[in-house]
Amino acid sequence: MFLRAAWLILRKDLTVEVRSREIAYTTVFFAVSCILVFAFALVKEGKPPDDGAAGILWIAIAFAGTLALGRAFERERQSETLRALLLAPAARPAVYIGKLLGIVSLLIGAELLLVPLVALLYQAPLLRHPAWLAVILVSGTVGFAAVGTLFAAMLVRARSRDVLLPVLLYPISVPVIIAGVRGTAALLQPAIDLETVRFWIALLLAFDVVFVTLALWTFEPLMTD
Amino acid sequence: MPKWFNPAAVVCALMFAASPFFIATSPDERDLGMVFKIFYYHMPSAWMFLLSAIVCGVASLRYLFSGDARRDRTAVSAAELTVLFGVITLVTGPLWARRSWGTWWIWDARITASLVGWMIAWSYLIVRKYGGPGSDKLAAGLAIFGMANVPFIYISVNFWRTIHPATTVVPKLPVDMSWRLWWCVTMFTLLYVLLLKLRVYLEQQRSRVDALYLAVEG
Amino acid sequence: MTLVRRLMVVLLLVLGLMTAVGHAQEPPEQQGQFVPAESLPQRERMPAAPLLISAYAFVLLALFAYVVSLSRRIGAVNADISRLESEIKRGNRA
Numbered sequence: 159m160f161l162r163a164a165w166l167i168l169r170k171d172l173t174v175e176v177r178s179r180e181i182a183y184t185t186v187f188f189a190v191s192c193i194l195v196f197a198f199a200l201v202k203e204g205k206p207p208d209d210g211a212a213g214i215l216w217i218a219i220a221f222a223g224t225l226a227l228g229r230a231f232e233r234e235r236q237s238e239t240l241r242a243l244l245l246a247p248a249a250r251p252a253v254y255i256g257k258l259l260g261i262v263s264l265l266i267g268a269e270l271l272l273v274p275l276v277a278l279l280y281q282a283p284l285l286r287h288p289a290w291l292a293v294i295l296v297s298g299t300v301g302f303a304a305v306g307t308l309f310a311a312m313l314v315r316a317r318s319r320d321v322l323l324p325v326l327l328y329p330i331s332v333p334v335i336i337a338g339v340r341g342t343a344a345l346l347q348p349a350i351d352l353e354t355v356r357f358w359i360a361l362l363l364a365f366d367v368v369f370v371t372l373a374l375w376t377f378e379p380l381m382t383d
Numbered sequence: 384m385p386k387w388f389n390p391a392a393v394v395c396a397l398m399f400a401a402s403p404f405f406i407a408t409s410p411d412e413r414d415l416g417m418v419f420k421i422f423y424y425h426m427p428s429a430w431m432f433l434l435s436a437i438v439c440g441v442a443s444l445r446y447l448f449s450g451d452a453r454r455d456r457t458a459v460s461a462a463e464l465t466v467l468f469g470v471i472t473l474v475t476g477p478l479w480a481r482r483s484w485g486t487w488w489i490w491d492a493r494i495t496a497s498l499v500g501w502m503i504a505w506s507y508l509i510v511r512k513y514g515g516p517g518s519d520k521l522a523a524g525l526a527i528f529g530m531a532n533v534p535f536i537y538i539s540v541n542f543w544r545t546i547h548p549a550t551t552v553v554p555k556l557p558v559d560m561s562w563r564l565w566w567c568v569t570m571f572t573l574l575y576v577l578l579l580k581l582r583v584y585l586e587q588q589r590s591r592v593d594a595l596y597l598a599v600e601g
Numbered sequence: 602m603t604l605v606r607r608l609m610v611v612l613l614l615v616l617g618l619m620t621a622v623g624h625a626q627e628p629p630e631q632q633g634q635f636v637p638a639e640s641l642p643q644r645e646r647m648p649a650a651p652l653l654i655s656a657y658a659f660v661l662l663a664l665f666a667y668v669v670s671l672s673r674r675i676g677a678v679n680a681d682i683s684r685l686e687s688e689i690k691r692g693n694r695a
Contacts, residue, residue: 305528312524317515323507326521329502330528333535336495368531379447380524403657418649421656428660467667471660478656482649574664581671588678595685599692 160255163248169338171230172263176248181229186268189222190275197279210335211282213343216298216335218272220328223265223302227310228323230261233305235314250378254307258370262296269295287345290355294345297362298338302331304369312380384584392577398570409563423539423563425475427571429497432468433533434575435461436500439507440530443523452590453520458526460582462507464575469501496536503529 175181196214200207234240243253273291277284284291309326315318341358344351402423412419439461446454476494477487488494503525510522 292517308524309521312517312521316517316521318513322510322514322521326525329499329506330525330532332499333496333532369528372527372531376444376447376524376527380520399661416649418653420653424657426639467663471663474659474663475656477660478652478659482652512670578667578671581675585671585675585678588675588682592678592685595682598686599685 160249160252163191163246163252164199164255164259165351167243167248168259168263171257171260174233175260175264181226181233185222185226186265188225189218189268189272192221193220193272193276193279195328206282209343209346211276211280211284212339212346214280215272215276215342216339217283218276219269219299219338220302220331220335221263222268222272223261223299223306224324224327225251226264226268227303227306227327230257230264231310231314240311240314244381249372250381253376254311254377257311258300258303258307258373261307262299265299265303266296269299276375282346284342284346287350290359291342292343293359294338294341294355294362297359298334298341298365301334301362301365301369304366304373305330305334306371308377308380311377323343334362334365337365351353384580388577388580391573395570395577397564398573402567402570405563405566410561412558416482418479421475421479423567425472425479426564427428427568428468428471428475430568431571431575432465432472432501434499434572435465435468436504436526436533437530438579439504439526440533443526443530447523447527455523456583456586457579458523459511459586460579462504462511462522462526463582464578465504466501466508467570467578468592469497469504470576473498473501491535496532500529500532500536503532503582 193214196210196217197206200210200214210282231240234243244250246253273284273295306323306327310323313323313326316322337358341355341362344354346356391425400487406420409420411417411425439458442454442461446458480489481487504567507522507525507529510518510525514521
């Protein structure tokens with residue numbers, strides 16, 4: 159029952175997104191502009207900074223993710239569907255999981271485009287170890303989205319919600335971003351150090367577990383008036 | 384204010400007045416020299432910073448699940464104290480670091496995590512001030528995640544190759560350093576309790592003002 | 602067990618595992634112990650003094666500034682309360 163509710167919500171979000179493609183296009187466009195701005199700012203004499211690729215990739219994901227989160231819940235607010243979701247006879251945590259998986263799918267879709275772009279523009283061998291990179295990206299995205307979904311949902315009814323989402327989200331997601339960047343940077347080394355990569359992945363997974371658990375626990379009281 | 388408040392305030396003030404004297408006469412550290420003495424104020428401040436983050440997180444949790452306004456008042460007060468002791472820790476640390484490590488700032492695990500924890504407390508206060516209605520619950524959610532950051536700050540020095548002294552330094556302190564440290568820890572803890580009580584009192588009076596405004600208008 | 606409770610158990614297990622892994626790793630090169638100095642060469646002492654004094658001065662100043670700010674705010678709120686209470690008393694009498 160719980161999983162079915164989460165799956166239905168996820169399917170609803172994906173269907174809306176596939177039909178309108180609004181968030182997908184705007185998020186990807188914004189992330190690409192981010193990457194280009196960094197390219198113009200940091201490339202010296204045609205050469206990108208040495209370890210820049212990992213950091214730039216994750217910054218683009220973080221900024222684009224914040225935009226996507228704001229937009230996804232703004233859509234809910236405009237159609238008043240969030241209230242309907244909360245009134246539905248589905249467990250509140252199921253609503254959270256459904257929205258979380260929707261955001262994660264969206265961000266992963268964006269990352270599928272961003273990673274080759276960053277690899278190309280910064281001449282970084284990001285695709286050398288695709289399996290490890292995939293694990294890092296997915297676990298980092300889940301950690302970021304876990305906190306982001308919770309706060310974006312809470313902010314739907316607040317004042318100054320556009321400003322407050324970054325204020326709330328960035329300090330808490332900084333450890334996740336750091337772990338993601340260091341893990342990705344470790345993959346970019348000419349001689350890959352698997353132990354370091356595994357360490358950062360373990361840390362990312364620990365963050366995921368902590369954040370998702372805390373979010374599930376507090377989602378119900380936070381969404382109740 | 385409760386009966387123990389004034390005597391406790393006097394004791395705390397006396398302890399603070401005495402501290403510079405015995406810190407000045409304490410031995411220097413073999414490798415770090417005289418600047419090591421910042422430790423006697425830096426470490427208790429850091430502990431109060433972490434303690435306050437935990438108090439804020441626990442109070443926020445209890446507020447979320449019980450709706451009791453007293454918990455909310457404690458949470459706000461603890462958040463403000465977290466910012467205060469965080470500033471003290473993050474300023475005394477670099478002053479010490481400039482001398483012992485040769486640089487003002489370093490992006491190692493504990494320092495970065497402490498900075499993040501401090502920013503979380505700061506964003507708590509921003510949300511309370513500008514969030515509008517419902518911001519008390521929002522901020523409570525934020526504080527809970529901030530509290531989850533605390534154990535990470537504390538144990539991070541034991542996991543990473545970091546330049547910051549490990550947590551083993553405290554139990555292994557020799558006696559003539561440790562009594563001074565524990566004096567300062569007691570003094571800072573007492574100060575923390577006093578400040579928290581005062582700040583909660585301010586919140587209580589503010590809610591009385593709100594109730595009085597309603598009574599006047601009604 | 603509810604899903605949330607199950608996740609809490611997983612969370613505690615993960616944290617326990619992390620701690621175990623952390624202890625199993627090689628401890629990094631860092632200070633494990635503070636050792637008191639018998640004596641120090643004279644030139645070591647001078648540059649440290651301004652940093653030491655500024656650190657202590659900052660702590661005391663920050664604490665003092667906070668206490669002052671707190672007492673100001675409390676004074677303002679208490680003044681508000683007495684003003685409102687006298688207004689209510691006047692309102693009741695009238």
